[in-house]
Amino acid sequence: MNTQKHKILPVMMAPRPRPDDRFHLQPWHGLVLVAVCIIATIPAAFAATDPERASILEVLTRWMPLMLKGFIFNIVISVLAMAVGTISGAALGLGQISLNPFVRKFAWFVTQFFRNAPWLVLLFFAMFLLPFEFKIFGLTIPLPDWLKAIFGLSLPVMANVSEIVRGAVQSLPSGQWEAAESLAFSRNQVLWRIILPQCVKRMLPPWMNLYSILTMATVLASIVGVSEVMTLTGQILAAEGGRSDLLIPMYSFVLFLFFIYCYPIARWTVRLEKKFAVIT
Amino acid sequence: MEAFFEWFRVFYDETGINLPFLYDSYDRDRMIAGFFMTIKLSLVCLFFSIIIGIIGAWLQNSPLKWTRRIMNGYIQLFRNTPPLVQLYFFYFAISSLLPTVSNGYGGQQPILGGFAWAAISLSFFAGAFNVEIFRSGIEAVPNSTIEAAEALGFSRLTIYLHVTLPLAIRVALPALNNNLVNLVKTTTLAYAIAVPEMLYEANQIWSDNVNVTEMMIFLLITYFALVGVLVWGMNRWERSLKIPGFGA
Numbered sequence: 001m002n003t004q005k006h007k008i009l010p011v012m013m014a015p016r017p018r019p020d021d022r023f024h025l026q027p028w029h030g031l032v033l034v035a036v037c038i039i040a041t042i043p044a045a046f047a048a049t050d051p052e053r054a055s056i057l058e059v060l061t062r063w064m065p066l067m068l069k070g071f072i073f074n075i076v077i078s079v080l081a082m083a084v085g086t087i088s089g090a091a092l093g094l095g096q097i098s099l100n101p102f103v104r105k106f107a108w109f110v111t112q113f114f115r116n117a118p119w120l121v122l123l124f125f126a127m128f129l130l131p132f133e134f135k136i137f138g139l140t141i142p143l144p145d146w147l148k149a150i151f152g153l154s155l156p157v158m159a160n161v162s163e164i165v166r167g168a169v170q171s172l173p174s175g176q177w178e179a180a181e182s183l184a185f186s187r188n189q190v191l192w193r194i195i196l197p198q199c200v201k202r203m204l205p206p207w208m209n210l211y212s213i214l215t216m217a218t219v220l221a222s223i224v225g226v227s228e229v230m231t232l233t234g235q236i237l238a239a240e241g242g243r244s245d246l247l248i249p250m251y252s253f254v255l256f257l258f259f260i261y262c263y264p265i266a267r268w269t270v271r272l273e274k275k276f277a278v279i280t
Numbered sequence: 281m282e283a284f285f286e287w288f289r290v291f292y293d294e295t296g297i298n299l300p301f302l303y304d305s306y307d308r309d310r311m312i313a314g315f316f317m318t319i320k321l322s323l324v325c326l327f328f329s330i331i332i333g334i335i336g337a338w339l340q341n342s343p344l345k346w347t348r349r350i351m352n353g354y355i356q357l358f359r360n361t362p363p364l365v366q367l368y369f370f371y372f373a374i375s376s377l378l379p380t381v382s383n384g385y386g387g388q389q390p391i392l393g394g395f396a397w398a399a400i401s402l403s404f405f406a407g408a409f410n411v412e413i414f415r416s417g418i419e420a421v422p423n424s425t426i427e428a429a430e431a432l433g434f435s436r437l438t439i440y441l442h443v444t445l446p447l448a449i450r451v452a453l454p455a456l457n458n459n460l461v462n463l464v465k466t467t468t469l470a471y472a473i474a475v476p477e478m479l480y481e482a483n484q485i486w487s488d489n490v491n492v493t494e495m496m497i498f499l500l501i502t503y504f505a506l507v508g509v510l511v512w513g514m515n516r517w518e519r520s521l522k523i524p525g526f527g528a
Contacts, residue, residue, distance in 0.1 A: 118503055121479060121496070124483075125496050248373040255361045
């Protein structure tokens with residue numbers, strides 16, 4: 001160690017370590033958050049001396065099953081929209097790397113068009129331009145609002161998945177294609193047996209990221225009248241007589257629901273990204 | 281000019297394609313106002329979200345543990361909750377806590393209107409992403425550069441402003457570009473709290489004229505053009521900032 005008492009020049013000192021202890025939320029932090037919320041509302045809860053007015057906590061517990069039901073509906077919408085969007089987007093993405101220039105241009109145009117349009121506008125698009133029922137062979141199939149919302153949300157997902165697929169395929173070194181071709185694989189075989197299996201790893205993190213964005217976008221369906229968690233929250237607030245002290249707890253609860261669903265996905269995505277990172 | 285607009289009325293009579301925002305002066309004024317409202321909201325949010333990103337990235341590298349933790353909490357909270365719920369939270373919940381002011385007609389109105397809340401909430405939302413983007417840019421700046429600046433006697437703030445940030449911005453520009461495009465698209469959410477931006481005005485027009493298809497296609501094309509202009513501008517900026525030999 002430095003036994004001599006003289007001051008060392010700053011230049012000679014070992015480089016200052018960069019702060020790297022990033023704060024990671026753990027599951028128990030959620031409990032702390034809830035506890036803080038509850039404790040913060042206790043004074044207000046006890047202040048409700050008027051027997052006609054239920055305390056905030058009481059209101060929240062009374063409506064919680066309904067709100068959770070609404071939230072589950074959100075998740076159902078997000079899963080279905082993701083499924084539809086992924087399948088059509090994968091097809092569109094393969095179209096973008098097609099050898100046929102016409103198919104390639106067309107897939108590129110569709111992708112760019114839906115990627116650059118706001119989600120809400122696309123949702124309106126689907127809501128107003130799809131019929132509320134359609135007939136096939138004399139059979140009338142109704143098209144409820146939530147089904148149209150799924151379709152409307154799957155459009156931007158489709159475009160984004162298409163870009164993810166194209167990006168992943170193009171990020172593979174071209175040596176893979178050439179090596180496979182020299183082994184006399186046909187183009188289809190190269191794509192399905194060699195290229196795409198390697199791409200899955202690269203596509204997974206951005207795909208999960210997209211899913212979490214989509215989950216957060218399902219709330220948009222409330223604007224066009226699907227009765228998911230946000231619509232229900234508005235109705236609950238109206239049913240409680242528009243009490244202004246309920247606004248913060250109710251909206252915080254909705255925020256909290258989305259947070260506990262999306263945050264683990266985000267953390268998991270980061271972990272996968274690190275795991276699959278190509279060291280260059 | 282009037283003859284040009286009148287042509288669309290004839291066009292409507294002949295083909296049934298109704299574009300009232302071109303031939304009807306009232307609808308035209310509404311649409312133009314909505315268009316400029318969207319641009320105004322976008323510019324305000326772009327500006328403040330970048331400011332939040334720059335300040336946030338600086339605070340995230342702070343030597344104080346709790347500053348960093350609060351910053352990370354803010355980022356994770358805003359990144360993992362729906363922007364629409366954030367908007368409602370600001371507009372309905374936070375707004376109910378603030379004092380009201382007299383509106384001059386004997387009534388009371390909230391101190392901040394829809395536009396202000398939309399600008400605040402969207403700036404915070406996009407800002408949370410920008411902090412992460414700037415941080416990744418800062419991490420790409422070589423340690424030796426910072427040490428060299430330290431050796432030259434720069435303070436932490438001056439290193440950030442004169443050495444790290446100019447280099448980090450160049451690395452972060454492509455990701456920033458992406459996020460700002462997203463931000464422009466997210467301004468449509470302001471529709472939900474009745475800010476008279478483009479989607480809102482288009483909605484008004486199609487409610488009056490029952491021409492949803494035409495308005496929808498017009499909206500999509502307009503947003504396409506807006507995003508195109510932004511991307512073009514950012515690409516030009518990226519090229520003009522380029523330092524030979526630094527970055528990809």
